[in-house]
Amino acid sequence: MSASETSETPGAGTLSDNARVDLEAEFQESRIQEVLDQLDRELVGLVPVKTRIREIAALLLVDRLRKQFALTSETPTLHMSFTGNPGTGKTTVALRMAEILHRLGYVREGHLVAVTRDDLVGQYIGHTAPKTKEVIKKAMGGVLFIDEAYYLYKPENERDYGQESIEILLQIMENNRDDLVVILAGYKDKMDRFFASNPGMRSRIAHHVDFPDYTPEELMAIAKLMLAEQNYRFSPDGERAFAEYIPLRMKLGHFANARSIRNALDRARLRQANRLFAVRKKQLSKVDLMTLEAEDIVVSRVFQDEAGPAGN
Numbered sequence: 001m002s003a004s005e006t007s008e009t010p011g012a013g014t015l016s017d018n019a020r021v022d023l024e025a026e027f028q029e030s031r032i033q034e035v036l037d038q039l040d041r042e043l044v045g046l047v048p049v050k051t052r053i054r055e056i057a058a059l060l061l062v063d064r065l066r067k068q069f070a071l072t073s074e075t076p077t078l079h080m081s082f083t084g085n086p087g088t089g090k091t092t093v094a095l096r097m098a099e100i101l102h103r104l105g106y107v108r109e110g111h112l113v114a115v116t117r118d119d120l121v122g123q124y125i126g127h128t129a130p131k132t133k134e135v136i137k138k139a140m141g142g143v144l145f146i147d148e149a150y151y152l153y154k155p156e157n158e159r160d161y162g163q164e165s166i167e168i169l170l171q172i173m174e175n176n177r178d179d180l181v182v183i184l185a186g187y188k189d190k191m192d193r194f195f196a197s198n199p200g201m202r203s204r205i206a207h208h209v210d211f212p213d214y215t216p217e218e219l220m221a222i223a224k225l226m227l228a229e230q231n232y233r234f235s236p237d238g239e240r241a242f243a244e245y246i247p248l249r250m251k252l253g254h255f256a257n258a259r260s261i262r263n264a265l266d267r268a269r270l271r272q273a274n275r276l277f278a279v280r281k282k283q284l285s286k287v288d289l290m291t292l293e294a295e296d297i298v299v300s301r302v303f304q305d306e307a308g309p310a311g312n
Contacts, residue, residue, distance in 0.1 A: 014070045021065045032057050035099045042096075043089045044225065045218040052209050053097060060104045075178040077206040078106060081195075083188035084211025087257030090185045091145065093209075098143040101181060108141035108179065115144070117151040120165045128161040132168045140180050149184035150194035166198060173204045214257050216246045222258050226265055227292070234292050241297035242268075248302045264300070271296040 027033070036057070039050060056078075063076055078101065082090040095112050102110025115135055122128040136144065146152070152162040173182050184191065184201070188210060195202040214222065220243055227233055234242060242264075249260060272292050276284060 014068065019069075021068060023061070023065065026065060027061060030061065030103050032061070032100050032103050035096050035103065039093065039096045042092055044221045045214055046089055046093075046211065049089070049093060049209055049211055052207070053093065053100070056097075056207060057100050057104070060101070060106060064104055075106065077177060077204065078181045079173055079177070079205050080181070080183045080207040080209060081191060081205045082183055082185040082209050082211060083191045085187065085213055085257060087259035087261075088211035088213065089258065090211055091147070093211075094143060094145045094183050094185070097183070098181075101143065106178075107143065107181060111139075111142035113139040113142065113144050114147065116147050117162065120146070120169075121152065121160075121162045123161075125161075128164045129168060132165045136168070136172055136180070140176070143181045143183060145183045145185065148186045148190075150186055150190040153194055153197055155197065166201065170200050170204065216243070216250065219246050219250075219257070219261050223261050223265060226262055230269075231290060232265075232269065232292060233290055235294070237294035238292045238297060241294040242292075245297055245300060245302060252302065265292075267300070268292050268296045271299060 036050075036054060039053065043050075059076070060078075080097070082094065084090060091114060094114070098107065098110050098112045101107045113135065119135055120128070120132045122131050152166050154160040154162055169182065172180060182204075184194075184205065186194075195205075220239075223242060223246075224234070245264065246261070249255060249264065254260075269292070275293075275296060276288065
């Protein structure tokens, strides 16, 4: 028996006006809490984003119950815009959003197809439409995630075919919204200009979610999670050194939040391996192989020259 309690049904699949539905039971049956919990484990911070995702999930859950009383006649518009700097978790949240939509019955399969301009736009006449339609075909029944979506629109180039791709997407977003959710992502200022130049696209986006940059404390927590996933850890001195590294790195160019932290840890692991190899005649313990020391961090050029090139 479903989570809904029925007394009589005036039509197939429709509850009578005096029937009752159990929202909590419907919530448990959907198992979306598992996805929300996974999102909490995967991503540190991002409280405004997680709150918005929960709000959207609640909206869809209530909408599903309303349908049982024939109170909803069409699928709500679910296309979204995710704005923020690189490394703030947009792709991960899109992946979990696809799962939520699938568990609530708003998409058939719940898979995510992530693309950029190069996957959609051709380089010569007649090439763009087949490319765009092929991507859409793969994404049907799930979520199409278009990163840096503003690059689809290049008005300064008269021979650019991005507008053709946009027109196809607009048609699909309107006519197939019960089988495909499109999420556009990128820097906030560039997305704002993109929407200003493409009002048809803006009108089809129901949910705008802004992803804030991480704080140094959140980036430190992310670093520890990343290390734990790979069976590494900081020594106390190593942790202090990395805590000093983070704000210095944030001041430099091309900082990409969690992505830059991952790159920094990869370099620290490289230095640790070379440090251990330099004393290879020494017997190593499990702790030795797991631990990143301060010396694996402080040799970064970020410490030596705060104004120098980023990424060392």
